[in-house]
Amino acid sequence: MSGVEAGRTPVKTGMTRRRKRALSRGAQYLVFVGVLVFIGLSADWGRLRNQFAQTDLAQRLFPDIITIALRNTVLYTLSGFLLGLVLGLLIALMRLSSVGPYRWVAGIYIEVFRGLPALLIFIFVGVAVPLAFPGTEIPGGTYGKVALALGLVSAAYMAETIRAGIQAIPKGQMEAARSLGFSHTRAMVSIIIPQAFRVVIPPLTNELVLLFKDSSLVLFLGVTLEERELTKFGRDLASETANSTPILVAGLCYLLVTVPLGFVVRKLEARAAEATR
Amino acid sequence: MSEHGGSGLRKETTADPAPGPEILVEQLHKSFGDNHVLRGIDLEIRQGEVVCVIGPSGSGKSTLLRCVNLLEQPSGGRVFVGGSELTHPDVDIDAVRRRIGMVFQQFNLFPHLSVTENLALPQRRVLGRDKAAAGRVAAENLERVGLADKAKAFPASLSGGQQQRVAIARALAMGPEVMLFDEPTSALDPELVGDVLAVMRMLADEGMTMMVVTHEMSFAREVADRVVFMDDGVIVEEGPPAEVIGNPRHERTRHFLARVLDPAAAQVEEGMPPVDKRP
Ligand SMILES: Nc1ncnc2c1ncn2[C@@H]1O[C@H](COP(=O)(O)OP(=O)(O)O)[C@@H](O)[C@H]1O
Numbered sequence: 001m002s003g004v005e006a007g008r009t010p011v012k013t014g015m016t017r018r019r020k021r022a023l024s025r026g027a028q029y030l031v032f033v034g035v036l037v038f039i040g041l042s043a044d045w046g047r048l049r050n051q052f053a054q055t056d057l058a059q060r061l062f063p064d065i066i067t068i069a070l071r072n073t074v075l076y077t078l079s080g081f082l083l084g085l086v087l088g089l090l091i092a093l094m095r096l097s098s099v100g101p102y103r104w105v106a107g108i109y110i111e112v113f114r115g116l117p118a119l120l121i122f123i124f125v126g127v128a129v130p131l132a133f134p135g136t137e138i139p140g141g142t143y144g145k146v147a148l149a150l151g152l153v154s155a156a157y158m159a160e161t162i163r164a165g166i167q168a169i170p171k172g173q174m175e176a177a178r179s180l181g182f183s184h185t186r187a188m189v190s191i192i193i194p195q196a197f198r199v200v201i202p203p204l205t206n207e208l209v210l211l212f213k214d215s216s217l218v219l220f221l222g223v224t225l226e227e228r229e230l231t232k233f234g235r236d237l238a239s240e241t242a243n244s245t246p247i248l249v250a251g252l253c254y255l256l257v258t259v260p261l262g263f264v265v266r267k268l269e270a271r272a273a274e275a276t277r
Numbered sequence: 278m279s280e281h282g283g284s285g286l287r288k289e290t291t292a293d294p295a296p297g298p299e300i301l302v303e304q305l306h307k308s309f310g311d312n313h314v315l316r317g318i319d320l321e322i323r324q325g326e327v328v329c330v331i332g333p334s335g336s337g338k339s340t341l342l343r344c345v346n347l348l349e350q351p352s353g354g355r356v357f358v359g360g361s362e363l364t365h366p367d368v369d370i371d372a373v374r375r376r377i378g379m380v381f382q383q384f385n386l387f388p389h390l391s392v393t394e395n396l397a398l399p400q401r402r403v404l405g406r407d408k409a410a411a412g413r414v415a416a417e418n419l420e421r422v423g424l425a426d427k428a429k430a431f432p433a434s435l436s437g438g439q440q441q442r443v444a445i446a447r448a449l450a451m452g453p454e455v456m457l458f459d460e461p462t463s464a465l466d467p468e469l470v471g472d473v474l475a476v477m478r479m480l481a482d483e484g485m486t487m488m489v490v491t492h493e494m495s496f497a498r499e500v501a502d503r504v505v506f507m508d509d510g511v512i513v514e515e516g517p518p519a520e521v522i523g524n525p526r527h528e529r530t531r532h533f534l535a536r537v538l539d540p541a542a543a544q545v546e547e548g549m550p551p552v553d554k555r556p
Pocket residue numbers: 309312314332333334335336337338339340341
């Protein structure tokens with residue numbers, strides 16, 4: 001912006017650059033306040049409060065929204081994340097393999113699962129797999145299905161992240177390990193992957209935040225009351241009570257986890273940036 | 278060599294009544310695509326011998342060294358270390374590499390491990406030593422390179438010279454029969470070169486078989502039993518340092534030495550380390 005301003009001829013307008021910047025900032029504040037005033041005047045506050053912020057209704061959500069819904073959300077997310085991490089590491093190593101077919105399979109997996117909506121994968125795991133393999137049960141019931149669906153979704157992203165992390169490790173590390181007598185596999189396990197994981201912890205934590213939100217897709221698998229997570233729980237209670245307050249509280253529960261996690265990611269990124277300097 | 282090691286394979290060679298050369302390179306060729314980098318190298322290094330390889334940048338010195346422990350796969354020819362053929366298709370390359378220590382220009386310490394762990398982890402993972410034994414050998418070898426007080430430090434907190442000495446100690450802790458050095462002082466600030474060369478001198482005095490790619494002419498002159506001058510993928514001349522450096526027979530050698538020994542010209546040369554000031 002200042003580049004554009006500097007390019008103009010300040011003499012012509014008779015304004016200093018500082019004055020122009022102050023004017024521009026003033027205009028932006030004006031727009032901001034205008035929008036706030038418009039929303040404030042046009043929204044029906046009474047109805048909004050009635051619909052979204054009924055305190056007695058909100059109180060009735062506890063403790064179930066924490067002990068069942070939030071707990072399940074966390075469980076679904078973590079099991080999906082762990083499965084995705086293991087699968088992602090495997091696919092990353094296949095992608096870097098010297099064996100052609102491994103590379104191709106990994107490449108196809110990544111392209112396919114990055115290109116599909118998570119919802120479609122949930123439906124696939126919930127409906128298509130039981131139909132295609134009758135009699136075979138995904139172990140762990142709903143928990144197993146959710147872990148599988150979230151794992152399949154996140155493995156593609158994690159594989160690409162981990163592959164980039166491995167490739168960021170200087171070639172000299174592998175050469176030093178090999179020259180000491182490490183096999184390729186041992187060198188990967190003892191020397192390369194531990195270093196790569198330090199690089200990829202911030203992006204993987206980011207993926208955890210995304211998964212946390214994607215766990216809401218359990219909605220489409222059909223779950224029992226005890227298996228409900230935040231979104232399903234909020235939606236069910238909203239329709240039971242004909243009021244949207246449970247949705248708002250469920251949303252706050254998400255933020256309770258995602259905001260601190262986002263803070264941690266930024267801290268980790270800052271530390272990683274410092275370490276590589 | 279001393280008892281800082283214990284590769285079981287070494288016994289075969291020491292038991293041999295008339296040991297052959299420790300390193301034997303026969304008609305070694307190496308190409309990268311169309312780039313024919315090594316064009317028929319023949320080289321013998323006896324047990325306990327120190328051989329310095331000199332030559333202009335790009336002449337194939339590093340490639341030769343890397344072929345001796347198979348970090349590069351030769352395109353043709355044979356390489357023997359301690360009597361076993363590395364280039365044989367059935368060879369267990371990891372077992373052979375344990376007997377060959379390598380020191381790199383860029384140190385290549387493992388940055389996520391402490392100095393002690395840098396020395397101990399390879400012993401445990403590769404040689405199967407237990408934690409206590411690996412720690413003991415690590416401590417001994419850190420002592421040897423004068424860095425016992427840095428045992429708990431991480432590589433990033435060390436100077437380049439200290440990192441390179443740790444790298445040497447890490448290789449020694451595996452108990453190698455042979456040490457390969459690829460321009461070990463070229464990445465160092467001039468004032469740190471001496472400490473690393475002192476450690477290498479000590480190794481030479483202890484009777485280690487060493488193959489050293491270097492631009493440190495004073496080191497080559499004083500420590501090497503033999504100097505090999507390479508240019509354009511071939512060995513142009515080799516012999517005692519007094520002959521090759523003091524009185525070279527070939528024009529290419531003279532030309533190279535003139536540039537290396539003349540500081541003004543040397544600074545123009547890309548990647549050239551600080552130069553020996555003596556006449
Ligand atoms: N991994 C590689 N791939 C392709 N070319 C290489 C590789 N390593 C070395 N070379 C080429 O081989 C030649 C010799 O390199 P090198 O052995 O490093 O020379 P020196 O160590 O004497 O400077 C150079 O032309 C270099 O570009």
